[in-house]
Amino acid sequence: MSEAHSEASVGNAATFDTHPGADAGVTPESPLQWSRVQGHVTEEGGAAEQIRVVERPFLGHLVLRGGAITLDEAVRAELGVSLPGKPLGLVLDAEGSRSVQWVSPDEWLVIVPAGEEFELENRLRARLGDAHFAIVNVGGGQTLLELSGEKARELLMKSVVYDVHEHGLPVGKAVGTVFAKTSVVLRRPTEARFELVVRRSFADYCVRWLRDAGREYGLRVESASP
């Protein structure tokens, strides 16, 4: 990354924009690129199936670490939502496109639309100043899969060890748990939708598992091309 526009420095931390500009001549590839080449992932749209899995590639994933009170102030000012104070909380903004998730007592995962995370990171750094905190852009390391459809819960019931029933995973809850032989972050942002945050190197495995587990219901994995 040598372009001037993609680098910045706020305080003593060097940051850079992980989205190459359009003129950089780099085609971004989502973690599901290999699955796509293999034909496991199709373009968005098509015949209705009982379960729909849609990848949301290239979103901005930021991990915030630090004290809850200082971070809450900054996040409230920059995103307009408060940090989920209770364990396993998941908060969405009014649009539903930006979310803040409790990961552990001093760690939160922020997911924002593609391209916003660099600006957000810089603004948070500027606002937090000398406070004791860390912000890491982990967008390159993980991707988001959305599960919807009436059988989505049944699919999850045989894939994760967590109780995905309404009383175990109500709307506004997010847990890290075991998915098949790997780990995922399982989120419930709305009534109709589950979200899986999967690791990049396990993305193909997760998609294969989902396709296999969802075969009896009819399942399609979709991802918009870059």
Added chain:
Amino acid sequence: MFHIFCPYCQEYREEEEFHPSGQAHLVRPADPASVSDDEWGDYLFFRDNPRGIHHEMWVHRLGCRKFFNITRDTTSYEILETYRMGEQPSITAANAEVRREQGVQTADGGWQTVGAQPENSRLNEETPS
């Protein structure tokens, strides 16, 4: 199906998400340069192996990824309590009253760091309940 209470997530979670990390409440000598080789070796290599109540460190490795402590009975494998790092256990081997309430057998002591001490031979016998 075996659930462990994570004191950070504040709910029972599947055992698969956890991993044991050995004895809890080990204190590193404040000035390592001044302790004897024996003391340093004890700190570094030797661990308790009691029959009965044992305090262990576990990590919620696939959840919040935090370390916490478990008080566990090594004879029945029963988990008596879980508590956060930095906190002290409410159930200990010395806490006879709680032990009786819980109906738990414990051996007294259980140190195996000093070799064949006479009192250690008792540990190999059944403790009367």
